[in-house]
Amino acid sequence: MNRKILVAAVALFICSLANAKCLSETFGDTICGQGPCSNGLDGRVYCAAERYGTAVRDEQGEIVCGVGRCVQDIDSGQIMCSREPGGDAVRTLAGVSCFGGCEPATSAHCERIVVE
DSSP: OHHHHHHHHHHHHHHHTOEEEEEEEETOOOOSSOOOOOTTTSSOOOEHHHHEEOOOOOTSSSSEEESSSSOOOOOTTEEEEESTTTTOEEETTTEETTTOOEEOGGGGGEHHHHHH
């Protein structure tokens, strides 16, 4: 029984890497994630933890991510993202509008899987 669970877990991990997005860091490591990846000013790569998420550089040069599409609010400069995986976010005259509601981009929605 335990062996079947282990085999299933390994198969799931391998299949998830097959759909992963990857990017090489300045230091030579290759970093992968479920969603798109982006380089920070420090050369480190972070990827969106959601397959249809977003990884972008904020005004401080740090990578922040969202579960859906992210756009920068022109007035506040804050990066806002859809709360829905793969959901859209657009700039409007009133600010940012998001499918399923908006939330700020955060590093908590990012991941780093080092591939050797």
